Amino acid sequence: MNKKSLVIKTVIMVLTVYLLFFLQIPYYVERPGSAVVINDRVEVDGQTDQSDSQYMLTTVEIFKATPFSSLFQFLPYHSGVSEIDLLGNYEDYSAYRNLQRYYMDYSIDTAKAAAFNEAALPYDINYEGVYVMSVSQKSNFFKDLKMGDSIAKIDEKSFDNTDEFIDYIANQSVGDTVTLSVERDGKSVDISGDLVLIEETGNPGIGITLVTQSSVTTSPEVVIDAGNIGGPSAGLMFSLQVYKLLVEDFDSSLEVAGTGTIAENGEIGRIGGIDKKVVAADREGASVFFAPDDTISSEALEENPDLKSNYETASETAEAINSDMQIVPVQHIKDAIDYLNTFD
Structure with a gap:
């Protein structure tokens, strides 16, 4: 085997190994x-x-697949999921993980409340608004709101829970201008924009997905x-x-x-x-x-x-x-x- 053939075979082998075992594809295995x-x-x-x-x-472990590791989905109690199905509206896995952390924070608060409730002991729930988890490209707030922003008020009105927050928006009209009081990185800012039609519900909305922001004091x-x-x-x-x-x-x-x-x-x-x-x-x-x-x-x-x-x-x-x-x-x-x- 001449030197040139050896180099070509080595390159092909390295490239094959990379493509099979290291190249990540838009697919996850759970x-x-x-x-x-x-x-x-x-x-x-x-x-x-x-x-x-x-x-x-x-817990369930989730990892991004390579062409080789994607075959793991055929093992017992393994499953595959496409990137778009797992991440939904989120740009990348990092944003998805942030969402999961917000869910954990909320579940910790409700766990405290449930335990104290069952023990017949007093506790306080402090509703602090909602976290922005994603912003639709169709939203008029798309360029101004960011994931992790905390919306404390709408039109200077505060709420006792997320249902009241959602109801207030739903009772407005598409095209109405609302002002959001947003907290970001320890600073407060007011952001105004027009409500859009949310196709899934037929109601006016900001065009965001959200999770409740609260704290439980015990x-x-x-x-x-x-x-x-x-x-x-x-x-x-x-x-x-x-x-x-x-x-x-x-x-x-x-x-x-x-x-x-x-x-x-x-x-x-x-x-x-x-x-x-x-x-x-x-x-x-x-x-x-x-x-x-x-x-x-x-x-x-x-x-x-x-x-x-x-x-x-x-x-x-x-x-x-x-x-x-x-x-x-x-x-x-x-x-x-x-x-x-x-x-x-």
Whole structure:
């Protein structure tokens, strides 16, 4: 083999390796993540859970695929999703991650409120407006609003909750001019623009997606450290850990995992990727897994006859992987508390 042929073959080999293993494509793979112990991540009045039991939140890992790693989607409990389906209106994965962090912040607040509510202890929710998560290119505010901006007032009017915020806008007319009081990087600025028609609802709107900005004040003080984990699905497990430190230390050495959003009133909501979270919890040796027992509407079933509740999917996954975990259906934080009390 002459030197020129060797160089060509080497270049082809290097290029092939790069294209297969290193070139990222607009595609993501989701797979079982981890079950993270939260005993030392939740503090009530400076104290953490020192009991023998372990409480774990569960995650789904998402990574951008290469041509080779995209084949992982065919492995059990792996799935692929296109970049446009995952990111939606967001420009890149960094913006998507910011959204997930805002969701986590909100879920931490509702977890505190749900735990104090169930413990019949007082707490204060301070509504601070909404965070801007994305701005439609059709919005008249497209050039002026940025992701992460906080809208505290509209037309100098403040609100007690996000529903009031949305209702105020919906009761205006397309083309009306509104002035937003926006906080950005510690500074306040007023931004004015005309409302546009939101095609999905038929109502006037600013042309943004948003999440609630609020804070919960409690006594004793609660501090929750989610680390770099995002999304709203840790709400149930955080609220259980707070309640456990507030009211009672369930007398057990259980390793408890679970998932589910939590509302202020303690209701538990559906989440995505529960099959992958069951696999993650089983790998970490959890003995109990709390799964949202959500109700599937007849309309949703008509559109997707194969749709199942989180609990049904979790139960089927545990059986398929021969897990010894007890899959426990929960619709309210009280359901989880009642179950844990059976081990006293």
